[in-house]
Amino acid sequence: MSEIKIISNKNIKENYFKMVLDASGIARKALPGQFVNIRVSDGTQPLLRRPLGIHRVTGHQSLVTGIELLFEVVGDGTRLLSQKKAGEYLDVIGPLGNGFSVLGSRFSVLVAGGMGVVPLLFLAERIIQGTEKRNKVNPVVLIGSKTKNGILCAKEFKALGCDVKVATEDGSQGLKGYVTGLLEDVLRHYPLPGTRYPIYACGPTPMLKEISRLSQEYKIPAQISLEAHMACGIGACLGCVVNTKEGFKRVCKEGPVFYAKEILWS
Amino acid sequence: MYKGLEVKIGKLRLLNPVMVASGTFGYAEEFSDFMDLKKLGAVVTKTITLKPRPGNKPPRTCETPSGMLNSIGLENPGLNRFVSEKLPYLKKIGVPIIVSIASEGDSREFVELAKCLDEIKEISAIELNISCPNIRGQKSEGRSQNVRLVSQDPKATYAVVRSVRKVTKKTLITKLSPNVTSIEDIALAAERAGTDALALINTLLGMSIDTQTLRPRIAAVTAGLSGPAIRPVAVRMTWEVYRKTKLPIIGMGGITDTKSALEFILAGATAVAVGTANFVKPSVTIEIIDGLKEYLNKNRIADIKSLIGALKL
Ligand SMILES: Cc1cc2nc3c(=O)[nH]c(=O)nc-3n(C[C@H](O)[C@H](O)[C@H](O)COP(=O)(O)OP(=O)(O)OC[C@H]3O[C@@H](n4cnc5c(N)ncnc54)[C@H](O)[C@@H]3O)c2cc1C
Ligand SMILES: Cc1cc2nc3c(=O)[nH]c(=O)nc-3n(C[C@H](O)[C@H](O)[C@H](O)COP(=O)(O)O)c2cc1C
Ligand code: FES
Numbered sequence: 001m002s003e004i005k006i007i008s009n010k011n012i013k014e015n016y017f018k019m020v021l022d023a024s025g026i027a028r029k030a031l032p033g034q035f036v037n038i039r040v041s042d043g044t045q046p047l048l049r050r051p052l053g054i055h056r057v058t059g060h061q062s063l064v065t066g067i068e069l070l071f072e073v074v075g076d077g078t079r080l081l082s083q084k085k086a087g088e089y090l091d092v093i094g095p096l097g098n099g100f101s102v103l104g105s106r107f108s109v110l111v112a113g114g115m116g117v118v119p120l121l122f123l124a125e126r127i128i129q130g131t132e133k134r135n136k137v138n139p140v141v142l143i144g145s146k147t148k149n150g151i152l153c154a155k156e157f158k159a160l161g162c163d164v165k166v167a168t169e170d171g172s173q174g175l176k177g178y179v180t181g182l183l184e185d186v187l188r189h190y191p192l193p194g195t196r197y198p199i200y201a202c203g204p205t206p207m208l209k210e211i212s213r214l215s216q217e218y219k220i221p222a223q224i225s226l227e228a229h230m231a232c233g234i235g236a237c238l239g240c241v242v243n244t245k246e247g248f249k250r251v252c253k254e255g256p257v258f259y260a261k262e263i264l265w266s
Numbered sequence: 267m268y269k270g271l272e273v274k275i276g277k278l279r280l281l282n283p284v285m286v287a288s289g290t291f292g293y294a295e296e297f298s299d300f301m302d303l304k305k306l307g308a309v310v311t312k313t314i315t316l317k318p319r320p321g322n323k324p325p326r327t328c329e330t331p332s333g334m335l336n337s338i339g340l341e342n343p344g345l346n347r348f349v350s351e352k353l354p355y356l357k358k359i360g361v362p363i364i365v366s367i368a369s370e371g372d373s374r375e376f377v378e379l380a381k382c383l384d385e386i387k388e389i390s391a392i393e394l395n396i397s398c399p400n401i402r403g404q405k406s407e408g409r410s411q412n413v414r415l416v417s418q419d420p421k422a423t424y425a426v427v428r429s430v431r432k433v434t435k436k437t438l439i440t441k442l443s444p445n446v447t448s449i450e451d452i453a454l455a456a457e458r459a460g461t462d463a464l465a466l467i468n469t470l471l472g473m474s475i476d477t478q479t480l481r482p483r484i485a486a487v488t489a490g491l492s493g494p495a496i497r498p499v500a501v502r503m504t505w506e507v508y509r510k511t512k513l514p515i516i517g518m519g520g521i522t523d524t525k526s527a528l529e530f531i532l533a534g535a536t537a538v539a540v541g542t543a544n545f546v547k548p549s550v551t552i553e554i555i556d557g558l559k560e561y562l563n564k565n566r567i568a569d570i571k572s573l574i575g576a577l578k579l
Binding site: 039044045046047048049091093228229230231232233234235236237238239240241242243247248266 | 289290291292296297299300312320321323324325326327328329331332333334336338341493494522542544545546547548
């Protein structure tokens with residue numbers, strides 16, 4: 001935990017903000033899927049910290065300088081965070097939790113619903129850095145949202161060389177429907193039928209539940225990043241648990257990333 | 267060595283009066299990255315039961331104005347795994363270990379737990395959690411109908427404390443619930459039964475509703491309120507109990523800083539415990555210990571004990 005300087009905090013569109021923190025210590029340790037826990041107010045309102053995923057590590061591989069966050073204003077905590085200015089300091093704990101295990105497979109599918117793009121961009125960077133050039137099939141990234149304004153990071157994923165497909169519930173961009181529809185398409189056709197490749201996903205619970213079902217149907221392992229209400233974020237309060245085949249597990253400590261097959265959905 | 271912060275709780279001597287509240291500090295290891303655990307007055311463990319308990323269904327916590335609700339449901343690994351998996355780390359810290367225990371059934375479970383813990387020399391004290399609002403459906407001797415918690419009934423409190431007192435010489439702390447009409451009556455019952463100290467308060471029973479989904483924000487519907495929101499209630503109860511009993515009190519409920527810790531001491535607490543604030547600032551206890559020392563120095567007070575109950579009326 002420490003006082004960390006805000007390098008920038010920009011309103012990228014509508015209610016979405018991108019914040020860069022001068023946090024080389026966190027950046028050096030950070031793995032895709034891990035999060036930080038931020039105190040948004042010095043007072044007691046709101047009282048608890050707010051968890052946010054690590055969106056990116058800034059700087060170069062050999063000399064990382066900080067981390068980038070991407071958040072949507074949904075309530076008081078995120079509103080306060082959106083009002084912070086460059087040069088101000090924040091009390092940030094992290095990196096926390098267990099991230100994605102980056103498997104050295106030739107191909108992978110990343111599925112994001114809404115803010116689920118946050119850890120997946122960081123993951124895509126690491127996957128691409130880790131793959132040998134000659135063997136590489138760029139990851140497919142599926143992004144879903146209610147409407148086109150909620151489709152984030154498509155450009156960034158494309159810049160990395162990912163094959164990006166979009167779905168919106170209202171049909172304002174890409175396929176009309178759920179992002180899981182796109183996933184089913186990929187599982188049926190893409191591009192190496194019969195081979196196993198990992199699915200990595202982050203997004204709302206109903207989406208993750210459907211991905212779990214698909215991953216079982218197609219016998220393809222899926223790593224999913226879950227959300228839970230967190231009081232401590234460090235494994236102490238037992239407030240953030242999810243029901244798994246081995247009993248309750250803490251989303252902040254054993255998670256937020258779990259294998260889909262472990263989860264017992266209610 | 268600086269002695270100005272030393273206090274005694276029963277037979278237990280603490281180098282400073284700042285400890286952590288059960289259930290808000292895990293088994294201490296969770297906080298090792300954030301602070302020097304050796305500086306704590308004492309560590310109080312998450313409440314354990316004889317058998318492992320899975321705890322309640324999620325969601326288990328939500329935030330409320332200047333506080334939070336929780337219904338963890340005493341998730342814990344049970345006595346045996348506590349001793350084999352959690353205690354070794356606690357022993358290494360080198361500060362007094364207070365083990366919080368609860369019963370899922372009747373007082374026999376308290377007795378059995380206390381007997382086992384009594385044999386472990388590194389354990390300094392036992393805290394009886396007879397005040398957790400998040401476990402249900404208990405039936406027990408000595409309790410009248412409709413009473414949910416042991417600590418809501420003086421007779422039941424007396425019976426449990428008495429039966430545990432008989433099997434342990436370790437410092438015995440009884441933790442009281444604020445969900446009562448007269449906390450003094452419960453405190454007096456525990457005193458008569460032979461407890462060495464009282465800890466108060468546990469959480470206040472509360473509830474919160476999501477107006478979008480029309481559902482309770484906690485799966486168990488009702489839950490325990492903690493944090494700064496409950497502090498005035500806790501200070502008041504500390505003062506009430508201080509006036510009625512001679513027992514040392516461990517005061518808690520919404521402590522977030524030195525000032526709020528001092529409020530409890532002035533109201534009559536010998537020591538304080540920090541709960542929810544550990545989630546907000548994992549090293550807050552260290553700040554409070556340093557802050558108390560500074561307060562004594564600045565006001566030329568040699569011994570913190572002279573502040574206990576020093577409230578001017
Ligand atoms: C591991 C993890 C990583 C996250 N990463 C990001 C991220 O990168 N970007 C981002 O925009 N959001 C992220 N979230 C969600 C974010 O933490 C919440 O949106 C935020 O805490 C809301 O705070 P608030 O005070 O603005 O809203 P509140 O007034 O507290 O709540 C507004 C709404 O947000 C929901 N909410 C509140 N707290 C949480 C929570 N801890 N988890 C899920 N929903 C919550 C509430 O149910 C309510 O519907 C993440 C959550 C977790 C658990
Ligand atoms: C998440 C959480 C879990 C708790 N678990 C326990 C417990 O296991 N045993 C217990 O005696 N009290 C438990 N408590 C109550 C605290 O020990 C304390 O009495 C109460 O929270 C008031 O202090 P605070 O306002 O500083 O948190 C718990 C409180 C919280 C917030
Ligand atoms: S948020 Fe406290 S244990 Fe996960």
